[in-house]
Amino acid sequence: MELKDKLLSSYVAFENRVDTKSDVHDIRSEAFQNFEALGFPTKKLEAWKYTSLKTVLKQDYSIFPNKENNVEFSDVKKYFIHDIDAYKLVFVDGKYNSFLSETTHGDFDVCLMSAALNKQKYKAVIENYFNKIAKQDNLTSLNTAFTEEGAYIYIPKNVEVKKPIQIINFTTGSEAATMLQPRNLIVVEENSQVQIIERHQSLTNNPVLTNAVTEIYADKRAFVDYYKIQNDKTNASLVDNTFIEQQSNSVVSVHTFSFGGNITRNNLNFYQKGQHIDSILKGITIIEGKQHVDHHTLVHHIEPNCESHQDYKGIYDERSTGVFNGKVIVEKEAQKTNAYQQNNNVLVNDKATINAKPQLEIFADDVKCSHGCTIGQLDNEALFYMQQRGIPKKEGKALLMYAFANTVLESVKIPEVKQRITQLIANKLGVDIGFDL
Amino acid sequence: MLKIEDLQARIDDKSILKGLNLEVNAGEVHAIMGPNGAGKSTLANIIAGKEEYDVTNGTIELNGEDISEFAPEERAHSGIFLSFQYPVEIPGVSVTNFIKTAINETRKAKGLEDMPAKDLLKMIREKSELLEIDRKFLSRSLNEGFSGGEKKRNEIFQMAMLEPQLAILDETDSGLDIDALRIVANGVNKLKSKDNAVIVITHYQRLLDYIVPDFVHVLHDGKIVKSGDASLALELEAKGYDWIKQELV
Numbered sequence: 090m091e092l093k094d095k096l097l098s099s100y101v102a103f104e105n106r107v108d109t110k111s112d113v114h115d116i117r118s119e120a121f122q123n124f125e126a127l128g129f130p131t132k133k134l135e136a137w138k139y140t141s142l143k144t145v146l147k148q149d150y151s152i153f154p155n156k157e158n159n160v161e162f163s164d165v166k167k168y169f170i171h172d173i174d175a176y177k178l179v180f181v182d183g184k185y186n187s188f189l190s191e192t193t194h195g196d197f198d199v200c201l202m203s204a205a206l207n208k209q210k211y212k213a214v215i216e217n218y219f220n221k222i223a224k225q226d227n228l229t230s231l232n233t234a235f236t237e238e239g240a241y242i243y244i245p246k247n248v249e250v251k252k253p254i255q256i257i258n259f260t261t262g263s264e265a266a267t268m269l270q271p272r273n274l275i276v277v278e279e280n281s282q283v284q285i286i287e288r289h290q291s292l293t294n295n296p297v298l299t300n301a302v303t304e305i306y307a308d309k310r311a312f313v314d315y316y317k318i319q320n321d322k323t324n325a326s327l328v329d330n331t332f333i334e335q336q337s338n339s340v341v342s343v344h345t346f347s348f349g350g351n352i353t354r355n356n357l358n359f360y361q362k363g364q365h366i367d368s369i370l371k372g373i374t375i376i377e378g379k380q381h382v383d384h385h386t387l388v389h390h391i392e393p394n395c396e397s398h399q400d401y402k403g404i405y406d407e408r409s410t411g412v413f414n415g416k417v418i419v420e421k422e423a424q425k426t427n428a429y430q431q432n433n434n435v436l437v438n439d440k441a442t443i444n445a446k447p448q449l450e451i452f453a454d455d456v457k458c459s460h461g462c463t464i465g466q467l468d469n470e471a472l473f474y475m476q477q478r479g480i481p482k483k484e485g486k487a488l489l490m491y492a493f494a495n496t497v498l499e500s501v502k503i504p505e506v507k508q509r510i511t512q513l514i515a516n517k518l519g520v521d522i523g524f525d526l
Numbered sequence: 527m528l529k530i531e532d533l534q535a536r537i538d539d540k541s542i543l544k545g546l547n548l549e550v551n552a553g554e555v556h557a558i559m560g561p562n563g564a565g566k567s568t569l570a571n572i573i574a575g576k577e578e579y580d581v582t583n584g585t586i587e588l589n590g591e592d593i594s595e596f597a598p599e600e601r602a603h604s605g606i607f608l609s610f611q612y613p614v615e616i617p618g619v620s621v622t623n624f625i626k627t628a629i630n631e632t633r634k635a636k637g638l639e640d641m642p643a644k645d646l647l648k649m650i651r652e653k654s655e656l657l658e659i660d661r662k663f664l665s666r667s668l669n670e671g672f673s674g675g676e677k678k679r680n681e682i683f684q685m686a687m688l689e690p691q692l693a694i695l696d697e698t699d700s701g702l703d704i705d706a707l708r709i710v711a712n713g714v715n716k717l718k719s720k721d722n723a724v725i726v727i728t729h730y731q732r733l734l735d736y737i738v739p740d741f742v743h744v745l746h747d748g749k750i751v752k753s754g755d756a757s758l759a760l761e762l763e764a765k766g767y768d769w770i771k772q773e774l775v
Contacts, residue, residue, distance in 0.1 A: 474614040476598035477574050477607075478624070478684060479632035485599075488627065492618030492667075 092146045092268075093128055096231065099152050103235060113206055113236065116220050120233035127227040139412045139444045140354055140383040145326045148296045150268035154182040158261040160292065162189060168290045169255060173505045175286075176254040178240045182261055183269045185238060189257075197248050197281075202239040202272055214243055218276050222332040222360060223304055229330045232270045232302040239272040239301075242285070246278040246308070253284040253503060258301075260325070262293025273303040275313070282312040284503060289319065289327055296351075297325040304332050307339040309363065315343045316506055320513055321350040323378060328354045337363030337392075344501060345372040346510055347382040348517055358387040359397065361423075366395040373494045373510070374403040374411055375517050383412035390423040390453075399430040402494045405441035416448040417458060424453050430460040435467060435493060437486075487518035527552050527723055528573070528692055533584035534748075535572055542568045544748030545584070550692065553720040557734055557759060558727045560745035561767045566727045567611055569745070570696040574608040575601045588692070603635040605691030609681040609698050616668040621680060622650065624668045625687050632688065653686040657713045674701025682713045689717075694725045699733035711736030731763035744770055 090098075100121060108114060129146055130137040158181050169177070176199045179189035185201050192200045198211075205211040220236075223229050240256045260267050269289075277283055291297045307313050319327060327350055333341055347353050359368040374382045388397040403411045413432045434443045447460040467489055475485035491514055501507040515521065528550040535543040542565045550556050560566055572579050573586060575598035586594050588604055596604070616624065630640045641649075654664060657679050669677050678698050685693050695714070699707055714724065714737050726737055734742075734756065742758040743750045744767070752758065752770055762770075 468614070471614045471616055473574075473576055473598060474610060474616070475624075475628075477602055477610075478628040478688065479599055479602040479635070480628055481599045481631060481635075482597070484627070484631060488619060489616070492616055495618035 092148075092150060095150075096152060097125060100234070103153070103237075107237060108207060111206070113215060113219060117234050117236055120220075120225075120230040123225055123230040124227060124234055127230065130227050136385060136414070139410070140352065140381065142326075142352065145296075145298055145352055148266040148298065150266045150296070150298055151264035152268050154184070154264050154267055156182070156263055157184060158182050158263050159186070159188070160259060160261060165189070165259060165290070165292070168257060168259075168288060170253070170286055170503070170505050170509055173253060173503070175252050178254065178256045180238065180258045180271065182259070182263065182267060183238055183271070197245060197250060198241065198243040199254055200241050202241045202274060203237060205241040205274070206236070211241070211243070214276060215274075218304065218306055219274060221304070222306075222334045223302055223330070224332065224358070228300050228328050229302055232272055232300050232330065235270045236272045240275070241273070242275040242283065244277045244281040244283050246280055248281045250281070250283040253286055256285065256287045258289045258299065260291040260295075260297045262291065262295035264295070266296040267298075269297065269299045269301075271299070271301045273301070275303065275305045277306065277311040277313050278308045280310045281308075284314040286316045286318065286503075286506060288317075289321055289325070291322045291325040294322055294324050297322075299325070299327045300330075301327065302330045302332075305334070305341065307333065307335045307341050309336045309338055311336070311339045313339075313341040314502055315341070316501070316503070317343065317345045317355075318510075319346060319350055319353055320348040323349065323351055323380065325350050326352040328356070330356045332358045332360070333368070334360045334362055335366045335368060338365045339363070340367040340369070342369035342371070342500065344497065345384070346513070347372065347374040347376065348513055349376065350380060350382075352381045352383075354383045354385070356385045358389070360389045361391050361395045361397075364392050364394045366392075368395075368397040369500065370397070370399045370401075371497045371500060372401040373497045373514075374401070374405075375490070375494070375514060376404075376409040376411070377406035379408050381410045383414075385412070385414045385416075387416045387418070388428065390417070390419040390426045390428060393422060393424045393426070395423065396427040397429065399432070400497055401432045402497055403432075403434040403443060404437060404490050404493070405434065405443055406437040408438070408440045410441070411443040413443070413445045413462075414448065415446070415460070417450070417460075419449075419451040419453050419456050419458065421452040424455045426453060426456040426458065428456070428458040432460075432462045433493070434464045435490065436464065437467060484520050487515065487520040490514075490518060527589060529585075529587040530573075531585050533569075533572070533586065534582045535568065535579050536582060537568070537579050542579075542748055543572070546745075546749055548743070548750060550723050550725060552723055554741065555718070555724045555726065555737060555739045557739035557742045558725060558745050559729065559742060559759060559762055564745045565748045566745050567696055570608055570694045570725075570727055573601075573694060574598055574606060599631070599635075602688075603632050607685050607688055607690030607693045609678070609685060609693065609695045611696040611700065613669045613677040613681055615670045615672075617670045619668050621664045621666060621668050625650070625684055628684070629687060649687060653683055656686060656716060657683045658709050659683055675703060675706035678702055679706060679710055682710050686713060686717055690722065692723050692725070693717075694727065696727045697729065698726070699728055699730065707733065708736065731759045734759045746770060746774070
């Protein structure tokens with residue numbers, strides 16, 4: 090059975106399990122119909138021209154893993170940023186794992202979407218924010234239709250969350266192939282601050298398809314600092330749909346580190362609904378083999394006096410392929426916008442490919458929009474220079490790549506995250522020189 | 527220490543070195559002069575092991591060992607240092623971390639442990655003072671946005687840190703004002719000893735006023751066509767290269 094048919098026919102079983110007499114379920118049902126009409130994206134769609142899900146969709150995924158699978162902390166410790174004190178929301182095969190998690194309901198809520206959807210206490214927040222900015226496109230609709238579990242983070246006004254929050258989705262591989270659809274909602278009210286680290290990690294080589302949706306609301310003067318670490322097994326694919334709405338004077342930054350996986354598609358969307366907003370989108374992609382990473386970003390400048398900064402670096406080796414599609418829309422009212430976009434790529438191997446496409450739609454006349462895109466090879470002259478000083482070729486290459494990606498690392502605010510990313514890069518490049526540039 | 531015999535090399539089918547001989551012993555300073563396009567920088571790059579060149583004939587020996595097949599880093603580990611005519615900018619790598627990596631990779635190749643941070647810092651302090659380098663400069667990205675003089679001074683700083691057996695200075699004087707020239711030359715002179723050697727590649731006599739050579743060679747059309755002592759450089763400065771070309775005819 091095709092995956093679409095399998096999903097459609099399993100919806101009855103899903104409805105038997107969730108509360109169907111709720112507003113949320115009306116949203117689900119509508120999204121379900123939407124997905125039924127749209128189906129999965131194909132390469133015929135402009136937005137999916139360079140990313141084909143065809144082979145990924147052929148797997149016979151288990152849609153609702155029914156077994157409770159436990160994992161030992163010692164086995165998965167390395168996937169956490171374990172050297173910091175953090176709140177943790179851990180899901181194993183789509184199910185919440187209380188043993189590995191650390192939630193809170195103190196001054197703010199770091200808990201589960203399933204709880205938020207069912208308890209009266211959260212009703213107002215769900216009503217106000219759930220599925221308000223998520224697009225109605227095929228994959229987002231599919232996720233919305235099956236909304237059941239994920240992270241629910243609600244920070245009321247004037248709260249600075251001291252510890253970062255880690256959201257980790259593990260797949261145990263106890264099923265031959267697993268599909269997951271986590272749904273996260275993050276609401277940060279006025280003057281509040283939060284840092285979040287997100288990771289999807291498969292623990293075996295069985296195929297995994299994750300179709301995640303995250304909605305983030307940053308109210309006035311809110312600060313949200315978000316890190317996505319994508320370093321999964323080569324049989325694990327991820328479609329990450331993230332939607333961010335910002336109100337005046339808020340600052341939201343999202344760093345995406347794509348170091349591994351089968352097909353990774355990041356749909357990162359920012360909507361600026363106030364003035365003096367800063368949106369920061371940064372990414373480092375380092376892949377090899379036949380891996381594929383696609384960054385589709387959107388920054389929608391709706392109001393005047395806002396800024397956006399995009400800086401994506403990519404290093405592609407062997408037959409890997411990359412896509413960067415950066416869309417910036419500046420509405421007529423959005424005067425004095427300052428939109429900056431930079432995308433630099435290095436093709437280490439001439440079999441590697443990158444499709445880069447800046448897309449600027451500017452309707453205002455008093456704006457500063459710049460974009461730069463480069464595709465190059467490693468600088469052989471620089472390599473010779475390093476070798477001449479005694480640094481072997483492999484280490485020299487690694488140092489050059491690391492230096493190339495460093496502008497993105499510089500803005501990472503959690504030192505332990507920076508250190509981990511540095512280590513991951515060194516591991517990927519097969520060197521053991523301690524980079525502390 | 528260095529012995530080059532009948533060296534012939536080409537790049538993209540263009541013959542550049544056409545049978546070059548050179549012998550440099552410990553404690554000596556050699557100057558290689560010659561008009562543009564004579565092959566001076568090619569010689570420097572080939573000794574350092576740059577891969578773009580095709581060495582078609584001849585040998586390069588360092589302390590009796592043929593190094594023609596050595597990778598550039600292996601030559602560096604054996605004690606060859608090339609001060610680049612155009613030092614490469616490497617954004618994102620600080621001077622300090624670059625030199626630290628270079629020193630430790632060289633030590634690693636020799637089976638030694640990393641240099642203790644305390645020793646490294648002490649050495650950096652001493653050598654940067656020798657070359658009158660501001661400490662702030664060391665935390666900047668390597669060569670990025672450096673002036674011509676800063677780049678060259680930084681090359682000699684690295685040379686001081688790496689303590690090579692054979693240093694080749696490829697037009698280190700170009701782009702230097704007179705003060706920077708004095709500082710750089712002074713640095714080179716202080717690093718000179720009976721155990722190491724220097725090859726100075728230059729167009730002009732100017733640098734040789736400060737770094738006095740024991741031997742001067744004229745490179746023309748891929749060969750050394752004339753050798754002499756320091757006075758040859760003065761003669762070249764006064765008369766230009768044309769008379770040598772004419773002598774050859």
